[in-house]
Amino acid sequence: MTFSAFRSAVRVQRRRIAVGVAVLMILVGAAAIWLNRSSGADDDLRAELVSQFGDSYGPGLQASEETTVIELRASPSVAQVLPGVDTDVWAFNGSVPGPALRLPLGETIRIELDNQLPVPTTIHWHGIRVPNAMDGVPGVTQDPVAPGSRNSYEFTPPDAGTFWYHSHTNGSEQLERGLYGSLVVTDPSEPTWSQDIEWVIDDWLLTDTGQIDPDFNTAADVEHNGRWGDTITVNGSTETVLSTQPGERIRLRIINASNGRIFAPRFGALDASVIAVDGLPSRRRLPADGFVIAPGNRIDVDLTIPQPGNYPLVDDFTGDIYELATINVAGDRITTPDFTAPLASDLPVWAEAIDLDVDQEYRLNIRRGQSRWEWTMNDRAYPDVDKFEIEAGSFAKIRLVNDSQLFHPMHLHGQFFKVISRDGQPVDEGHFRDTVLLFPGDEIDIGLVALDTGTWAFHCHIQEHADAGMMTLVDVNDRS
Ligand SMILES: [Cu+2]
Numbered sequence: 469m470t471f472s473a474f475r476s477a478v479r480v481q482r483r484r485i486a487v488g489v490a491v492l493m494i495l496v497g498a499a500a501i502w503l504n505r506s507s508g509a510d511d512d513l514r515a516e517l518v519s520q521f522g523d524s525y526g527p528g529l530q531a532s533e534e535t536t537v538i539e540l541r542a543s544p545s546v547a548q549v550l551p552g553v554d555t556d557v558w559a560f561n562g563s564v565p566g567p568a569l570r571l572p573l574g575e576t577i578r579i580e581l582d583n584q585l586p587v588p589t590t591i592h593w594h595g596i597r598v599p600n601a602m603d604g605v606p607g608v609t610q611d612p613v614a615p616g617s618r619n620s621y622e623f624t625p626p627d628a629g630t631f632w633y634h635s636h637t638n639g640s641e642q643l644e645r646g647l648y649g650s651l652v653v654t655d656p657s658e659p660t661w662s663q664d665i666e667w668v669i670d671d672w673l674l675t676d677t678g679q680i681d682p683d684f685n686t687a688a689d690v691e692h693n694g695r696w697g698d699t700i701t702v703n704g705s706t707e708t709v710l711s712t713q714p715g716e717r718i719r720l721r722i723i724n725a726s727n728g729r730i731f732a733p734r735f736g737a738l739d740a741s742v743i744a745v746d747g748l749p750s751r752r753r754l755p756a757d758g759f760v761i762a763p764g765n766r767i768d769v770d771l772t773i774p775q776p777g778n779y780p781l782v783d784d785f786t787g788d789i790y791e792l793a794t795i796n797v798a799g800d801r802i803t804t805p806d807f808t809a810p811l812a813s814d815l816p817v818w819a820e821a822i823d824l825d826v827d828q829e830y831r832l833n834i835r836r837g838q839s840r841w842e843w844t845m846n847d848r849a850y851p852d853v854d855k856f857e858i859e860a861g862s863f864a865k866i867r868l869v870n871d872s873q874l875f876h877p878m879h880l881h882g883q884f885f886k887v888i889s890r891d892g893q894p895v896d897e898g899h900f901r902d903t904v905l906l907f908p909g910d911e912i913d914i915g916l917v918a919l920d921t922g923t924w925a926f927h928c929h930i931q932e933h934a935d936a937g938m939m940t941l942v943d944v945n946d947r948s
Pocket of ligand 1: 875876877928929930933934938
């Protein structure tokens, strides 16, 4: 190559580089504009979703002057889980379930926990939007309450509905032994049913002598869907009968307090619709038959009682029929109370949320830990799972992917959320939730507008999965 040819080649090379740089700069500029525009569109969409959320639920009523004070003494006790058999349990105030707490919306409740157990404990108020410090998560919102010690919980529930309380310490043992109860917040403006009752369902693994099997949180429980028992109780009994008259209209609040068992109740000939899920009213009446209730879930069922007879309520989630309780109908027909069940007509659909970027993804799986199986979120077990940060009042989208072959009812403390999509397909369930069940392989996107600031637990409600690491924390930060 001659010198001039060399210089000309260098010039061409330089020109090419210059053109290349110019093209690159144009591309970078275009990408920046596009990204900017797309994040602007994202912001607009988020603002729109927040405005659709409106006041779906909010700060609640102004607290009244009334404060109900309840003492809950957690202690070893005895219960008749099976008729005529004394079973050693751990109980609140000596009964399983513990006292059925009820208070009207706007009233403050103070619960004095007296821990007479041989181990530390705490109480979580499942589904109730309590101040963060009252949430009962040991090591996160409070220290464990030592044996012989007391702790005071005080809050004014901002939402009416069906909630429950339970130990949030070593749940695989403490829930199984019986430390739970219902907490219903009534709305005095709602119509009056003929009967308004709670059915707390639990599943027990009993020995031949009717005692609670003392091997808690076994490797088999962890590797499977938690501890599934052999005896199912409704309100602590295997022989629950609800006595009714023809024509009655009943609000039946069903709570799944089991460690791992999932229910799909069948109402048979009864006229039954779900009108609330996880406490909050749904937008429309939903078929109650076969509605899946995972550990932690609640449904409120609007039930109209037909002609005299015995109507069994059965479960067939597993395909095996199990009789849960009986509704006995006898006596004179009464006039059915005629009212429209309270529904949340303005509940957002959030269909557009499908287009939104995911803020946080959690992949759920199992791995072999140092000495036993661990349940992981993004390949980490609690307390090593990354926190997720949310700004109060803004819309957040979380993707849950079940990479395992087992069930995971994921429960978020302090906030309600709505399922946006399942396996990429838009979903409008017609209600909020605080607990959503993932079947094996499921990919579920949930949306929420967090209102309550603090550090909230987000975990699998199968107690053995949570205790094996399937939990993370969500920080809801003030907007400022
Ligand atoms: Cu799980």
